Amino acid sequence: MRLADRVVIVTGGAAGMGLAFASRLLSEGAAIVIADIKDSEPALNALGHSDRTLGLRTDVSQVDSVRSMIKTVFERFGRIDVLINNAAIFATLEPRPFDEIDEQDWDQLMAVNVKGVWNCVREVAPVFRAQQSGRIINIASAVVGKGTALMLHYVASKGAVVAMTRALARELASIGVTVNAVAPGLILSDTVAANPAITAFQSSAVMQARSIKRDAYPEDVVGAVAFLASDDSAFMSGQTLIVDGGSVFSTL
Numbered sequence: 001m002r003l004a005d006r007v008v009i010v011t012g013g014a015a016g017m018g019l020a021f022a023s024r025l026l027s028e029g030a031a032i033v034i035a036d037i038k039d040s041e042p043a044l045n046a047l048g049h050s051d052r053t054l055g056l057r058t059d060v061s062q063v064d065s066v067r068s069m070i071k072t073v074f075e076r077f078g079r080i081d082v083l084i085n086n087a088a089i090f091a092t093l094e095p096r097p098f099d100e101i102d103e104q105d106w107d108q109l110m111a112v113n114v115k116g117v118w119n120c121v122r123e124v125a126p127v128f129r130a131q132q133s134g135r136i137i138n139i140a141s142a143v144v145g146k147g148t149a150l151m152l153h154y155v156a157s158k159g160a161v162v163a164m165t166r167a168l169a170r171e172l173a174s175i176g177v178t179v180n181a182v183a184p185g186l187i188l189s190d191t192v193a194a195n196p197a198i199t200a201f202q203s204s205a206v207m208q209a210r211s212i213k214r215d216a217y218p219e220d221v222v223g224a225v226a227f228l229a230s231d232d233s234a235f236m237s238g239q240t241l242i243v244d245g246g247s248v249f250s251t252l
């Protein structure tokens, strides 16, 4: 129960990996808020309704929506301890050469994957400042290290998330906030598994590059997220933990 009495927001937690994070952190004692553009009722049914679960329909690309979500969470729980910036456009992507990506798709993906992180951080920051504590965990991706082809907007967005993690670590340390990222390799979340277009073109290259030659599932990533949410990571900030079965090695 490392996270007893902690209040955790998981953006995009209604399905896929975010739901797995929510489930693990709930089991470690946290209260969980799922902030997703999708209906979170099925996720809350899966987690079990209780006074430690809340679902709020939120569009992270819209600052007003994020502001209202943060206000509601604070009114309900009186504090916020962890923000997990997990919401992104990913599982619905169609692989495309860089010069065939539709400009509207590029802008929409950046609005969710990059601006969405900024929106959530700036709206939660006053709460963290008042508490003089908080943890931010950004879900990046190992595609940044691999330079994965055929999804340039997505790769660029996750590169931005890694860079923002470092810059925000420096800006927020003085108010007691750590900012770290987790960069998973290809993970067969339920939403990704449902889109063969996203897995088919990557699978053989992914497996070849992995040291640990097996498929990966959300349960393979939850431990890294729980660690970063807990006091066990108190002296870490600005770091990106790569969870990809030993494909991309971080440099010191």
Ligand SMILES: NC(=O)c1ccc[n+]([C@@H]2O[C@H](COP(=O)([O-])OP(=O)(O)OC[C@H]3O[C@@H](n4cnc5c(N)ncnc54)[C@H](O)[C@@H]3O)[C@@H](O)[C@H]2O)c1
Pocket (backbone or CB within 6 Å): 011, 012, 013, 014, 015, 016, 017, 018, 035, 036, 037, 038, 058, 059, 060, 061, 085, 086, 087, 088, 089, 090, 091, 092, 112, 139, 140, 141, 142, 183, 184, 185, 186, 187, 188, 189, 191, 192
């Ligand atoms: N599954 C993988 O292979 C993999 C690998 C590396 C990184 N990631 C990252 O992990 C995270 C979760 O991925 P996933 O596999 O569960 O994919 P996913 O696409 O199913 O998850 C994204 C979630 O974000 C929500 N969302 C989308 N737009 C939103 C918006 N505007 N506001 C709020 N919520 C919104 C979706 O409804 C969905 O529940 C994403 O950040 C993704 O980029 C996934």
